Amino acid sequence: KQEVTQIPAALSVPEGENLVLNCSFTDSAIYNLQWFRQDPGKGLTSLLLIQSSQREQTSGRLNASLDKSSGRSTLYIAASQPGDSATYLCASELGNFNKFYFGSGTKLNVKP
């Protein structure tokens, strides 16, 4: 069974800071690793997907890296903004069957 851990559980930063969210997983035989954003009372929005053969993906101010050998992924957010405030979830997908194992999330608060 895949165990996914996210550190820290909560983070509060002033606007403009660069920050790193961490995700670790126990089974390195992942199909892909995905980062999601969840706003209060809403569903999940996919931010970045890293396939098992890739090392990183970038979208705007977001950069996600994947190190399968160490079982780690990081999400880097540059120049944070209050609109980035949300819960960020990391999920690993095993096999080829749309089976995600989620971490419990990092709740981010960016203060104006």
Added chain:
Amino acid sequence: NAGVTQTPKFQVLKTGQSMTLQCAQDMNHEYMSWYRQDPGMGLRLIHYSVGAGITDQGEVPNGYNVSRSTTEDFPLRLLSAAPSQTSVYFCASSTRTGGHYGYTFGSGTRLTVV
């Protein structure tokens, strides 16, 4: 709008009642799945489907049934509701056709069992 539609958005059940949570997608995605999210925890997989007529169990399947008679619909049935099933339920669909990856989650159903 294309996406995953879940109904109802909110539901209160009494212990022992049964009900069906509906999930429909209009993107012709082959994969669909159901998750539950409890406070302070990530999402946990209940059941999933890799295509019409094919379903399998996830991490926490007990007390739930699913079926997938069409590509579009993937209902989740609670057989006899228990307070432990109080949670937020998310339906998701995805595709990997032709190297294209697409993942879409519904907005959730908040279920309370009293």
